Amino acid sequence: MTTVIREHDLEALVVGVTLLGSGGGGDSRAFGRILGRRLGSGELELLDASAVADGYLSPVGVVGATSVLAEKLPSGREFSTAVHAVSRWTGHPVGGLMSVEAGGLNGLSALVAAVDLGLPFVDADLMGRAMPRLDQFSWAVAGRSLTPCALSEPGGQIVVVDNIDPAGLERAVRSFVVHTGGWAVLALAPTPAADATADAVTGSLVRALELGRAHAGLTASAGPTDVADALGGRLLGDGRVDEVARYGGRPHGPGGAFGRGTVCVVDEPSRAVVRIETENEYLLAMVDGEPVVTTPELVCVLDRRTLKPIAVDALRTGDEVLVLALPGPDWWRHGARLSHVGPRAFGLTCDPLLLEAS
Template sequence: MRIGSADVPALERGVALLGSGGGGETGAATALLRHRISAGHRVALTPVAELDGDALVVPVGVIGATSVFDEKPPSGAEFFSAVAAVRRWTGRGADALMSIEVGGLNGVLPLVAAVDLGVPCVDADQSGRGVPRLDQLAVAAVGGEVAPVALAEPGGHVLVLAEGSAAEVERTARAFLAGAGGWAAMAMAPIRAAELPGCALLGTVGAALDLGRRALSAGERPADLAAATGAGLLGVGRVVEVARRSGPGFGRGSLTVRDRESLLRLEMENEYLLALRDGAPVASTPDVLAVVDRRTGVPVPCDAARTGVEVAVLRLPAAEFWTDPRRLPVLAPRAFGIDCDPVLL
């Protein structure tokens, strides 16, 4: 599937919705993608089925404080450095790239990286939505190893995490990022294409593009947007409170919407995680909870939520990968310290 300039707005809207309030601002990533397209580069998605089974696919993406991505833009060498470091460490090349996370800017940047490295970008990812931690990627959810991974930060430093559990790699990566400007490009060890159906979510980037097209074609009413995207409409109203709590790890908070005669509260971390109506849970992760501007349909990130804004709250169904009982605990509310069972479509 070739992606042209006319497809970029739909891709941007689709990955922003799947970010579930997280995943990072997509503006800089889509600007880079538009530049590659306008320069005449071929930008395309390659289905996993079209790859040779022995082809080596490297998952890539940006991790860290993606909110500073616009303030500290990439030099252009980060993905080269990260992929090269993994190649040196493992002795295995990169026949193709795939995204670690289709939600947010990582739904776009691997396309740019693939163009720059001259390899295909696979229509698959490691999450199917926005996720905050490396130990919540699909390969970790099925019991695989996340390490080795390489992190390349904008200043030119490269760190290879050669071994360790997924949780240990996550902790070490965050410590590195704290002293490295906030974000880094990441490359994971190559995965054989034949193994991807068991440790990745297939077709997700193309699905994000389709989701964005349907969202952009919907009318102005939230009900029309919900119908066009296949989402459940949890509520429509004004944001009456945004509470943020700092502490160790990711910041936590909540957003409250007055919806007619009820109050809809969303608990959030990097993403929207749980929705409660008058105190009763009505929706939760791993379903995708999206808050959008009532009039424009533009997704409202967790870190941009403000009181007084008229919004609609949507719920998109989780990928089947995450509703499997063996993997559901990885993204269920308790994985984020919320004592609540999953409430799914």
């Protein structure tokens, strides 16, 4: 099955990948505009992973501090140089692309790369949402190597990294982007299509498109429960942000600590306090001190008037919001995978709390 993306689908796709970002993943709007200019009156196919059996696929995406993209502008060559570099190193031609991450801007960045390189795009990725670390790629969790890989930064430097484990790669990438402007494009090794998608999350962008279309279909009179139902989630709170606290994190992963924070929302109907623990994404939600849902499920905060998703770093005291929980990718529910993306993987002493499977 193939899903076709046209220019009029992009607004819904931007909203959908933003919801999959669970408050993180970077601002997808810029890549939405770039993709719109690339497509024009044309179209882009999202190929179903089950229908792709031949050729080599390379997962690609942006890594580092995506917030500095507006200051350290892309040259437009980063994806092509990274893909060509890892192809030369391995000796395998890249016959198609997939994304490293479906949430936030990387839900769209790989689509831009596919259009620019003239390559097919397969709807498979290595997270199914946004998460902060490379060792949380599904390939790494499944025991696959993430190297060789190539990094290309906007100043023109290209680095190929090989023979290093996922934790070491996380540290190497963080070190590289810190010294080269804050962000870079990552291209993983060309891998036979069947192997590349076997340990990947599939169908994420189709889901993002469906979420975006459901969001676009909401009317001005839609109540909080209507919004949650339309998006296939659960309403956790409807009220005003009472407090936003941001502070330094504790080391809990191979890349070191990210900034941590807490958001408190007072639910107007019940006066219950909805507390959200945050890092790059919303990680855990509690109601009156009782944990109710955690990563890898998606905690999303929406502006109560516009219903637009609000990122972790954009949330402010006084904002009127809806707090929703949406089901996360099913891939993470199986076996020992959950321990890599559950709350304890982020230093939170709480067991995973998942929504009921549909």
